[in-house]
Amino acid sequence: MNKSLEIKSLPSTSPVFPASYRWELLALLWFAFFLNQADRQIFSVVLPLIRKDLGLTDAELGLIASALVWTYGLLVPIAGFIGDRYSRRNILGISLLFWSLATLSTGFCTTLIQFVLLRGIATGGGEAFYAPSANSLLSEHHSQNKSLALSIHQTAVYFGIILSGLIAGYVGEHYGWQRAFFLFGSFGVILGIVFFVRVKKDTPAIAKELLPDTQAVSVAQVARIIVKKPTVWMLTLAFACMVFVNVGYLTWMPSFLAEKFGQSLTEAGFTSLFYHHVGAFLGVLMGAKIADSFAKTKPQSRLIVQALGLLLGAPFIYLMSVSLSPSVTYVALFCFGLFRGWYDSNIVASLYEVVAPQIRSSAYGLMLACAFLVGATSPFLLGILKPTLGLTTGLASLAGFYVLGSGLIATAVVWFFKHDKET
Incomplete structure (x- = not known):
């Protein structure tokens, strides 16, 4: 490994803040992350209303959803590197205000290009x-x-995902889809102002005087290091499979339930997200506990938990799609979420097992970028296939990507993990 990237234990460069401030910061970031996820999801919830009101095709609606994830994937590695160099308070506050204003402005959209620019790119x-x-x-x-x-x-x-389904569905159904964007966007603007008032400006964690070499590390340098580790490739490709499934599910499941079982927009928006994410919440806690118990003696256990999560979740993706009973669909959604949680609980921890500490943030940014750029095609492809194959077939086929992802992680465990961890 490049010696300029070697790191030693360093003294903390951050001032010590009282506990009350640390928990206030966590609360503010929790609400910001809540809106981050909610603003991303409300489009899918009110999608049937937009289709009816503006006459957009399923492929065009899928393109709008994909544009957001493509943009996210392109910019997140840049965000990781900027976060190591500039005030994170300013980055977070500006980010929150920017996406909230874009969300609010989406309520004024009337054409495909406006949705792509405001909803997708901005x-x-x-x-x-x-x-x-x-x-x-x-x-x-x-x-x-x-x-x-x-x-x-x-x-x-x-x-964020569960409540956005409930709130956006109700607001859209009773007051129009535009007001759902106005509501969440306005809350974000208010929170952004509060964030700047309450959060203190910080110094980046890696101080220039302590780590001059690390400050100079570029995206290309990090990429050259991690490209030599096949385990990172396997984890990234598996993550892309998971994102492909997740983005497709989040975009089209509310419409699927509304069309298949005749549910109202409010009911479909809530049920499509509630059961799955309750399962995911429990699965994250369960998966982390299982992995932590075994990883002390066998670090590859984190990857094994992830592989099992994808493999065991695949049958329930298929079942939620083909079931003719709402009750069975809800059970399948819950189990799909439970095992998705197993996978989620170790995404970062598994990567950190084989990546040196000084480049972990940058490596994670690159991993996110690759996964989201691949996974972002899912809503668009499902939208294209919907008129011919239907959403039942399209969503059921997502199970295959979970199986593929599980196989990729298993390959890393068997063939590459030990070597990559030691180098």
Whole structure:
């Protein structure tokens, strides 16, 4: 490995803040992450209303959803590197305001190009700069209870997606789809102002005077290092399979339930997300506990838990798609979420087993980029196939990607993990 990237234990460069401030920061970031996920999901919930009102095709609607994820994938590695160099308070506050204004403005869209620009590129671009800086800032301020703080922060994903389905569905059904975007966007603008008022400006975790060589590390340098580790390739490709399934499911499942079982928009928006993410919440806790128990003696256990999560979740993806009973569909959604949680619980931890500490943030950014750029095609492809094959077949086929992802991780465990961890 390049010696300029070697790292030693360094003294903390951050001031010590009182516990009250650290927990206030966690609360503010939780609500920001809640809106990050909610703003991303409301389009899928009100999608039938937009189709009816504006006459957009299924392929065009899928393209709008894919544009957001493509933009996110392109910009998230840049966000990771910027977060190591500039004030994360400023990055997070500007990001929150930017994507919230884009969400609010989406309510005024009337054409495909407007949706692609505002909903896809602007919203996705703003959201891309959130996660790297938020996780870094939280880890720094909660160094003694890092796992607890990050786990609490992660729960905002599930609450954001579930409640956005319920709230956006109700608002869209009773007051128009435009007002759903106005509502969530306005909350984000208010939170952004509060964020700048309450959060103190910070110094990046890697101070220039302590790590001059690390400051100079480029995306290309990190890529050259991790490209030599096949385990990272396998984990990235498996992550792409998971993202492909997840983005497709989140985009089209509300429409699927509304069309298949005649549910109202509010009911479909809620049920399509609630059972799955309750399962995912439990699965994350379960998967982390299982992996932590075995990883002390066998670090590859984290990857094994991930592989099992994808493999065991695949049958339930198929079942939720083909079932003719709403009750069976809900059970399948819950089990699909449960095993998805097993996978989610070790995404970062598994990567960190084979990547040196000084480039972990940058490596994770590149992993996110590759996975989201591949996975973003899912809504668009399902939208193209919907008029001919139907959503039942399209969603059922997603099970194959879970099986493929499981096989990729298993390959890494058997053939590459030991060598990549030692080098």
